[in-house]
Amino acid sequence: MLRLLIPIALLAVALLAIVGAERPAPRADFTLINRGDVTTLDFQQMSWNQDLRVARLIGEGLVANDVFSHDYTIVPAVAERFEISPDGRTYTFHLRDARWSDGHPVEPRDFLYAWMRALLPDVAADYSGFVQHIKGGRAFSAWRTLALADFARAHPGESDPAAARELWDQTRKAFADLVSIRTPDSRTIVVELERPTPFFLDMVAFPGFFPVREDVVRRYELLDPATGRIKWNAAWTKPPNLVTNGPFEVESWKFKRDLRLQRNPYYWNPSVVSIDSISIPSVEDSVSSVMAFETGAADWVSDVLAPFRAELVARKRAFYAEHRAEYEKLKAQGLDPIEIDRRLPPDPRNNIHVFPAFGTYFWNFNCSRTLPDGRANPLADPRVRRALALATDKRAIAEGIRRVGEQPAATLIPPSSIGNYRSPAGLGFDPDKARELLAEAGYPGGKGFITLDLLITKDGGHELVAQTLAKDWERILGINTTITVQEIKVFRERLKNKNYMTARASWFGDYGDPTSFLDVSRTDDGNNDRAYSNPRFDALLEKAAKETDPDARLRSLEEAERILVEDDLPFLPILFYVNMYLFDATKLTGISSHPRGAQLLYRVDLFNDGKGTDKPLALPPRKPGEHPHQTHDGEPGS
Amino acid sequence: MLGLILRRLVQLPIILAVIYTLTLTLAWRIPGNPLENPEGRRPAPEVVAAMKAQYRLDSFSSFYWSYLDNASGIKFLRDTLSGRAAEQARAAEAAGLAPPDRLVFDLGPSLQYRDRRVNEIVSSALPVSITLGAAAIAIALVIGLAAGVAGAIKPNSLTDLLTLSIALIGISLPSFVIGAALLLLFPVLLGWGRIPSWGRPVDLLLPAFTLSLPFAAYIARLTRLGMIEQLQSDYIRTARAKGVSESAVLLKHALKNAFLPVLSYLGPAAAFAMTGSFVVERVFVIPGMGQHFVNAVQNKDLFLIIGVVLIFATMLVLFNLLVDVLYRWADPRIE
Numbered sequence: 001m002l003r004l005l006i007p008i009a010l011l012a013v014a015l016l017a018i019v020g021a022e023r024p025a026p027r028a029d030f031t032l033i034n035r036g037d038v039t040t041l042d043f044q045q046m047s048w049n050q051d052l053r054v055a056r057l058i059g060e061g062l063v064a065n066d067v068f069s070h071d072y073t074i075v076p077a078v079a080e081r082f083e084i085s086p087d088g089r090t091y092t093f094h095l096r097d098a099r100w101s102d103g104h105p106v107e108p109r110d111f112l113y114a115w116m117r118a119l120l121p122d123v124a125a126d127y128s129g130f131v132q133h134i135k136g137g138r139a140f141s142a143w144r145t146l147a148l149a150d151f152a153r154a155h156p157g158e159s160d161p162a163a164a165r166e167l168w169d170q171t172r173k174a175f176a177d178l179v180s181i182r183t184p185d186s187r188t189i190v191v192e193l194e195r196p197t198p199f200f201l202d203m204v205a206f207p208g209f210f211p212v213r214e215d216v217v218r219r220y221e222l223l224d225p226a227t228g229r230i231k232w233n234a235a236w237t238k239p240p241n242l243v244t245n246g247p248f249e250v251e252s253w254k255f256k257r258d259l260r261l262q263r264n265p266y267y268w269n270p271s272v273v274s275i276d277s278i279s280i281p282s283v284e285d286s287v288s289s290v291m292a293f294e295t296g297a298a299d300w301v302s303d304v305l306a307p308f309r310a311e312l313v314a315r316k317r318a319f320y321a322e323h324r325a326e327y328e329k330l331k332a333q334g335l336d337p338i339e340i341d342r343r344l345p346p347d348p349r350n351n352i353h354v355f356p357a358f359g360t361y362f363w364n365f366n367c368s369r370t371l372p373d374g375r376a377n378p379l380a381d382p383r384v385r386r387a388l389a390l391a392t393d394k395r396a397i398a399e400g401i402r403r404v405g406e407q408p409a410a411t412l413i414p415p416s417s418i419g420n421y422r423s424p425a426g427l428g429f430d431p432d433k434a435r436e437l438l439a440e441a442g443y444p445g446g447k448g449f450i451t452l453d454l455l456i457t458k459d460g461g462h463e464l465v466a467q468t469l470a471k472d473w474e475r476i477l478g479i480n481t482t483i484t485v486q487e488i489k490v491f492r493e494r495l496k497n498k499n500y501m502t503a504r505a506s507w508f509g510d511y512g513d514p515t516s517f518l519d520v521s522r523t524d525d526g527n528n529d530r531a532y533s534n535p536r537f538d539a540l541l542e543k544a545a546k547e548t549d550p551d552a553r554l555r556s557l558e559e560a561e562r563i564l565v566e567d568d569l570p571f572l573p574i575l576f577y578v579n580m581y582l583f584d585a586t587k588l589t590g591i592s593s594h595p596r597g598a599q600l601l602y603r604v605d606l607f608n609d610g611k612g613t614d615k616p617l618a619l620p621p622r623k624p625g626e627h628p629h630q631t632h633d634g635e636p637g638s
Numbered sequence: 639m640l641g642l643i644l645r646r647l648v649q650l651p652i653i654l655a656v657i658y659t660l661t662l663t664l665a666w667r668i669p670g671n672p673l674e675n676p677e678g679r680r681p682a683p684e685v686v687a688a689m690k691a692q693y694r695l696d697s698f699s700s701f702y703w704s705y706l707d708n709a710s711g712i713k714f715l716r717d718t719l720s721g722r723a724a725e726q727a728r729a730a731e732a733a734g735l736a737p738p739d740r741l742v743f744d745l746g747p748s749l750q751y752r753d754r755r756v757n758e759i760v761s762s763a764l765p766v767s768i769t770l771g772a773a774a775i776a777i778a779l780v781i782g783l784a785a786g787v788a789g790a791i792k793p794n795s796l797t798d799l800l801t802l803s804i805a806l807i808g809i810s811l812p813s814f815v816i817g818a819a820l821l822l823l824f825p826v827l828l829g830w831g832r833i834p835s836w837g838r839p840v841d842l843l844l845p846a847f848t849l850s851l852p853f854a855a856y857i858a859r860l861t862r863l864g865m866i867e868q869l870q871s872d873y874i875r876t877a878r879a880k881g882v883s884e885s886a887v888l889l890k891h892a893l894k895n896a897f898l899p900v901l902s903y904l905g906p907a908a909a910f911a912m913t914g915s916f917v918v919e920r921v922f923v924i925p926g927m928g929q930h931f932v933n934a935v936q937n938k939d940l941f942l943i944i945g946v947v948l949i950f951a952t953m954l955v956l957f958n959l960l961v962d963v964l965y966r967w968a969d970p971r972i973e
Contacts (some may be wrong), residue, residue: 121682
């Protein structure tokens with residue numbers, strides 16, 4: 001027996017040494033918990049929200065959005081000023097004396113190198129379409145795709161390092177020749193666009209357009225001699241190799257532990273930064289992230305997904321009810337909801353914050369003529385889709401099931417989320433009209449309608465929504481339904497292959513323009529999972545793209561959305577999402593309640609920590625009634 | 639003994655090759671596109687085609703052989719012996735490039751964590767899981783042996799029933815319930831411990847305890863059965879008749895023999911505990927291996943799936959070998 005204890009004791013000592021070697025770093029000034037792990041620090045490859053959030057801390061584009069303005073005003077960043085030609089097609093950016101985290105000046109070539117990367121099919125950027133708005137961008141991507149195909153044909157299964165190198169040199173030359181970007185001097189970038197694009201600056205503010213340090217990143221280029229493709233040794237995104245130009249730089253990035261940022265000593269505008277260090281621990285469990293906040297280990301939880309989140313919202317409503325008079329008084333002043341919370345008496349129930357988001361929860365209808373099994377698809381008839389929409393009690397879903405203050409949706413784009421854009425009315429809940437339409441389509445009382453399948457994924461609470469939809473449609477329209485649950489990968493594949501009848505879906509806007517939502521319903525769009533095609537809709541988008549008068553352009557887009565949500569219904573809007581944050585508004589400021597939800601967290605300031613000005617940041621007050629659709633902090637809508 | 643060790647070590651690569659083939663065949667058939675995000679925008683078709691070519695995901699056989707080449711260390715050997723590695727390093731230096739990565743057993747890139755290689759993920763996660771697992775097994779041994787012996791002294795007594803029912807709870811109560819309850823009780827309500835629970839030795843206590851419960855319960859049942867059997871045997875009666883004290887009878891004589899089935903259970907148990915637990919890691923926010931078994935499959939992250947499966951298989955073989963060696967050491971009768 002004792003003989004066994006000796007090796008065990010030795011083992012225990014060794015293991016304690018392993019733990020001891022990983023002593024946790026001291027608490028950062030600001031600790032935040034993202035919804036998921038940061039997957040990449042390569043700006044051009046990013047598509048997850050948590051990655052983009054870090055990008056906006058460590059990187060900076062030519063311009064940025066002011067997250068504390070209602071219209072997300074474009075403000076200068078690396079460019080100290082910019083000019084737009086009268087035809088809206090040429091943008092001239094004048095760079096300021098901005099510096100990289102190693103002290104080198106930020107140069108135009110750093111932007112060009114980044115944009116070229118974004119356009120390469122080799123980089124696999126989900127957002128390469130953004131950069132393709134630059135004249136010649138699409139042509140360059142296509143050129144590279146063809147060149148790679150030629151290379152594969154010319155060198156089947158063999159390695160040719162010299163040829164790969166030559167192709168890469170040609171690619172760099174093709175970028176210079178094909179893409180209309182000029183750098184007349186070391187401080188100026190002139191960009192010519194394919195067509196006038198009013199939201200181009202919003203895209204330039206997007207991390208896909210952020211510069212990467214050309215002479216550093218080039219060192220990590222890896223040419224595959226067998227395929228001619230380029231990739232980058234991932235070591236370039238790890239400190240200390242990573243050089244960035246934002247207010248912060250990466251101090252350490254420990255996998256599944258935390259990402260730690262510290263101030264970039266060379267940032268051109270240090271006065272906006274009131275904290276010295278940021279920590280982003282990797283917490284994936286929704287309950288644990290709330291507990292981390294409760295124990296004081298985190299200052300801000302970016303997405304509250306815990307199963308009890310509706311109860312958190314209910315407790316906040318109870319808190320408001322206790323302070324009704326004071327709350328109504330502050331609300332009447334049109335204050336930012338976070339500012340209201342800051343002025344109410346401190347209370348832990350007040351730490352949950354719910355704001356409208358720039359995204360919509362909806363259900364896809366498969367609009368194909370036939371289903372994959374060869375049967376005729378009743379959903380191909382717009383009248384059937386309208387009938388299903390009219391027979392859906394969205395308020396019951398929002399208030400009975402989700403219970404977190406989301407508003408029922410009749411449109412795809414959240415109303416009053418984009419400047420002068422006026423949303424169409426959409427369809428309401430009208431069972432009689434629904435039955436009438438279904439009868440008109442040839443299915444009176446649901447007779448002759450094949451069983452309607454509702455496709456969902458396991459997580460995310462879709463099951464209850466699907467059951468409610470099924471119940472509504474069976475009760476009101478008399479059709480039979482089934483619910484199919486699939487793993488997410490299978491689900492995505494089935495949507496892509498149009499192998500479904502109706503399925504849960506969602507969309508978030510990437511930039512402040514209706515096209516960010518409407519483009520996905522174009523006939524040939526890669527994200528058109530609905531097989532929806534209406535030449536009139538496509539023509540309206542085309543017309544808007546060519547239109548130079550901003551008002552006329554918006555009118556075309558409004559009509560396009562009206563077709564979607566009143567006539568054709570390729571999808572059924574259910575509700576508008578909310579952002580749910582967990583933080584104590586009396587302890588810190590710098591989190592924006594803007595629906596677009598892109599936080600510039602370097603502006604966070606902790607009160608009474610001896611750093612920063614402690615001046616609260618908030619959206620400017622709104623006049624009462626200015627945005628009737630805007631709801632407030634989880635309250636039931638009007 | 640040496641022959642046994644050598645034999646097992648020679649078998650290891652063969653076992654791994656078979657497991658690799660089976661795993662890849664199954665993982666390859668997981669539906670869905672590993673290069674696509676679960677939500678939101680889809681990449682353009684030409685981008686997907688380019689990525690597939692880059693990772694050799696367009697053909698099973700080309701993936702099979704190129705992965706085998708990289709992961710088995712054959713490529714590393716070949717490049718070193720043929721001088722190609724040195725030549726590449728020279729070329730990179732001449733072109734002003736960073737020196738190319740050279741891993742002996744290159745398990746490939748992760749498709750989900752784009753900036754990480756599987757080797758990096760394993761080397762960051764495995765020490766964590768081994769530590770947590772070892773602590774859990776140690777706790778399980780203490781609890782399990784104590785409960786088993788206590789129950790065996792008087793079978794069907796109140797103590798026995800109590801320990802048995804606690805063992806049953808330990809086996810059947812899911813660890814996410816126990817874990818969440820412990821987190822709520824200690825860090826949140828009492829302020830002891832922290833979330834994430836990793837970094838200091840004391841942080842290990844709650845997750846290791848949670849992880850240990852099912853193992854403890856099983857060890858308790860094995861010990862109890864073994865002890866009951868031993869306590870009825872002749873040599874125990876002889877010992878008692880000689881006037882050996884009851885505690886010496888229990889611990890020195892009976893437990894020594896009753897422990898052998900526990901020891902053989904410890905091999906696979908340690909391999910399981912030390913390759914991580916999805917739930918415990920998630921609830922306590924611990925950067926171990928367990929989460930990758932589940933997430934990698936969900937994301938069809940082929941390289942990561944194969945990587946963690948091969949690591950698990952290696953650990954299982956090695957721990958069984960260790961147990962066999964310990965067994966012979968503890969009980970010289972076994973040959």
